[in-house]
Amino acid sequence: MTDGSTTIDHAAILDWMRRFAAEVEEHREELVRLDTAIGDGDHGTNLNRGMKKVLEKLDGTEGDDIGATLKAVGMALVSSVGGAAGPLYGTLFLQMGTATAGRSTLDTAGWADALEAGVKGVQARGKAEAGDKTMIDALLPALEALRTAQAEGDGPAAAASRSADAAQEGMTATIPLEARRGRASYLGPRSVGHQDPGATSTHLLLRSAAEAFASN
Amino acid sequence: MAMKKLINAPDDVVREALEGIELAYGDRLRVSYDPAIVVRGDAPVQGKVGIISGGGSGHEPMHGGFVGPGMLDAACPGEVFTSPTPDQMLEATKAVNGGAGVLHIVKNYTGDVLNFEMAADLAKGEGIEVESVVTNDDVAVQDSLYTAGRRGVGITVIAEKICGAAAAEGRSLAEVAELCRRVNGEGRSMGMALTPCTTPGSGQPSFELGDDEMEIGIGIHGEPGRYREPLAPSAQVVDRLASAVVEDLPYNSGDNVLAFVNGMGGTPLIELFVVYRDLHHFLQERGITITRRLVGNYITSLEMAGTSITLLRLDDELTRLWDAPVDTPALRWGA
Numbered sequence: 001m002t003d004g005s006t007t008i009d010h011a012a013i014l015d016w017m018r019r020f021a022a023e024v025e026e027h028r029e030e031l032v033r034l035d036t037a038i039g040d041g042d043h044g045t046n047l048n049r050g051m052k053k054v055l056e057k058l059d060g061t062e063g064d065d066i067g068a069t070l071k072a073v074g075m076a077l078v079s080s081v082g083g084a085a086g087p088l089y090g091t092l093f094l095q096m097g098t099a100t101a102g103r104s105t106l107d108t109a110g111w112a113d114a115l116e117a118g119v120k121g122v123q124a125r126g127k128a129e130a131g132d133k134t135m136i137d138a139l140l141p142a143l144e145a146l147r148t149a150q151a152e153g154d155g156p157a158a159a160a161s162r163s164a165d166a167a168q169e170g171m172t173a174t175i176p177l178e179a180r181r182g183r184a185s186y187l188g189p190r191s192v193g194h195q196d197p198g199a200t201s202t203h204l205l206l207r208s209a210a211e212a213f214a215s216n
Numbered sequence: 217m218a219m220k221k222l223i224n225a226p227d228d229v230v231r232e233a234l235e236g237i238e239l240a241y242g243d244r245l246r247v248s249y250d251p252a253i254v255v256r257g258d259a260p261v262q263g264k265v266g267i268i269s270g271g272g273s274g275h276e277p278m279h280g281g282f283v284g285p286g287m288l289d290a291a292c293p294g295e296v297f298t299s300p301t302p303d304q305m306l307e308a309t310k311a312v313n314g315g316a317g318v319l320h321i322v323k324n325y326t327g328d329v330l331n332f333e334m335a336a337d338l339a340k341g342e343g344i345e346v347e348s349v350v351t352n353d354d355v356a357v358q359d360s361l362y363t364a365g366r367r368g369v370g371i372t373v374i375a376e377k378i379c380g381a382a383a384a385e386g387r388s389l390a391e392v393a394e395l396c397r398r399v400n401g402e403g404r405s406m407g408m409a410l411t412p413c414t415t416p417g418s419g420q421p422s423f424e425l426g427d428d429e430m431e432i433g434i435g436i437h438g439e440p441g442r443y444r445e446p447l448a449p450s451a452q453v454v455d456r457l458a459s460a461v462v463e464d465l466p467y468n469s470g471d472n473v474l475a476f477v478n479g480m481g482g483t484p485l486i487e488l489f490v491v492y493r494d495l496h497h498f499l500q501e502r503g504i505t506i507t508r509r510l511v512g513n514y515i516t517s518l519e520m521a522g523t524s525i526t527l528l529r530l531d532d533e534l535t536r537l538w539d540a541p542v543d544t545p546a547l548r549w550g551a
Binding site for chain 2: 090
């Protein structure tokens with residue numbers, strides 16, 4: 001451990017959400033552009049609307065139950081994002097919330113367990129597998145990198161950073177893929193050569209986590 | 217080119233359109249805003265199966281224009297081209313449940329399916345009996361393990377009408393759901409675009425199309441189609457679309473069909489009737505008889521110019537249910 005704290009506390013989770021909301025706002029047009037190329041062009045707009053709703057809901061949050069906060073984030077996203085991203089991001093947070101219910105701090109293992117629960121939830125809801133050109137292509141490598149970092153004794157900040165790097169590689173690796181899920185799959189081979197917008201926002205999510213955990 | 221739309225602000229379009237619907241039809245529809253739903257004025261009708269549908273806005277009159285006796289009990293409008301959310305569907309389900317259960321008619325888009333799945337789970341958790349039927353009639357999409365499956369398009373309008381009639385007759389939830397699956401199974405569609413459309417949120421056309429090009433096999437959310445081709449006369453376009461539709465089921469000589477020529481929003485009726493004429497001749501040459509028809513803009517894609525063709529193979533029961541009275545803002549006869 002050379003950076004950040006040794007545990008993730010409730011304040012770090014709130015900071016993560018604020019940073020992610022800011023990233024989504026900043027990259028809104030990029031997400032719209034990526035989604036216009038192979039989807040219907042609403043990903044950046046929808047996620048931005050959802051994260052604003054999340055911040056409203058978290059404003060004045062009391063207590064230190066990480067699980068309760070993540071569940072609140074999930075419900076806010078489910079009821080405000082729409083599209084496929086609403087249920088998928090919503091499920092990610094709801095499952096992470098269930099995995100961290102009652103916890104006020106998380107170590108690297110706790111964070112990895114939470115992410116794993118979230119990723120499993122997303123896969124159960126969306127039924128996507130690796131290589132389908134979806135957010136799963138960023139989430140699975142991120143989880144794997146997190147487990148490797150955990151095994152090597154990394155603290156949460158360092159582990160989250162390696163996890164974000166892996167998500168970034170996974171995101172870039174969606175470019176040559178042919179989409180098999182969601183609206184992009186209707187394009188068949190014409191989806192090749194475009195980066196998946198869901199994998200892109202997932203990278204922002206995990207990068208925000210790494211930054212939040214490093215500075216709290 | 218700057219976006220030219222009759223709106224006040226991009227973020228307010230859906231809400232302000234709902235306010236307009238409420239002001240225009242408040243005598244027979246109830247509109248709620250948080251969450252956004254459009255409900256039959258006399259809902260819930262006791263003892264009748266409730267039917268709801270929903271989807272992104274931008275396809276008007278679908279679905280809000282189809283709320284009323286003989287068709288939908290409620291509609292859930294999402295943001296433009298964005299699926300509505302489970303809290304809307306749950307609210308709508310509760311508002312129309314008259315004790316006989318509620319049918320969710322869901323167009324096959326990943327977002328719609330996932331949100332309706334979550335809503336059905338929530339409604340069942342509250343003790344409401346729910347059946348869900350997913351429509352997937354678009355032959356432009358290869359139905360394989362490697363896509364999200366065929367999209368739900370024109371047959372959805374017809375299924376809502378026919379199931380609405382069956383529910384009004386007092387049929388059970390299981391029967392109405394089975395009927396909906398049968399209509400979906402006997403229906404096929406395909407669409408094309410002459411121009412893309414522009415969502416108020418993005419301000420940009422959904423795809424680029426040259427002055428001399430058309431897009432065959434488009435969806436209803438501005439998503440590009442399967443093939444881009446040089447512009448062709450109506451008869452050739454109809455041949456292209458109708459061949460794919462007829463060969464897929466297939467529809468055979470001797471079949472009676474309902475033919476639905478739909479406009480995508482930016483195509484005038486005069487052109488849709490040219491398309492209908494060409495479709496009539498195309499089917500006549502193959503021994504297929506149009507015994508019922510619907511021509512107009514019913515499942516649109518904002519201001520996109522283009523058309524879609526939907527066929528439903530009819531039998532006596534489906535014909536009778538199609539003819540049954542309907543009284544909604546967008547479809548009205550016999551009432």
